Amino acid sequence: MVVDQLRETELDRLFQAFADSTRRDIVRRVTVTEYSVSGLAALYAMSFAAVQKHVAVLERASLVTKEKRGREQIVRGNHEGLQKARWLLDEYEQVWRQRAARIADILAEE
Template identity: 40%
Template sequence: MVELELQDARLDAVFHALADSTRRTMLQLLSHGECSVGELGAPFRMSFAGASKHVKTLERAGLVSRTVQGRAHICRLEPAALATADAWLRYYEGFWNNRLDALEQALRRDADSGK
């Protein structure tokens, strides 16, 4: 039960982080390699503090890790959290595909019986 609640909290954090287009763009930038917090905020003309706030949300979700090198805060994409969300989405994709297949069959039966 505790493990399930922990997994739910992780998924909530991931989906919360992904709900914002700025953070999704930051993840896209990180998919090409490490970036500083300043580099992540630059496309949005965002202050370091503003970019850092978004990065903290991504860190809490486990999507990003940050290291400090001198004065630079370097961010790296952590794909494991995305894999967890992907697995959750794939489960429901399979469920809905099965339901849509059943609906299609029912509609065909109705159409065939109406002839």
């Protein structure tokens, strides 16, 4: 289905976004406190543009929001993306538990 396709690429972006330690660190920080993009850039040993790109990746993945304030762009954590990722992994955990239960049933049948 087409809808599923959208959901899949959404998940691609989500997990892709998490697959970088700098980005994971950014997510952690902006969950606690808001930062400007340059405020974030000051934290890492890379160029402003590089951090800017990381923030863009996180924004596309709904893990972060940006809001203009004066000449700054304020970055904040976005619970939405995190929840979706957790929801998917919980589903997988569910499948795993069902399998464990099934195996337990089979063992009990003998």
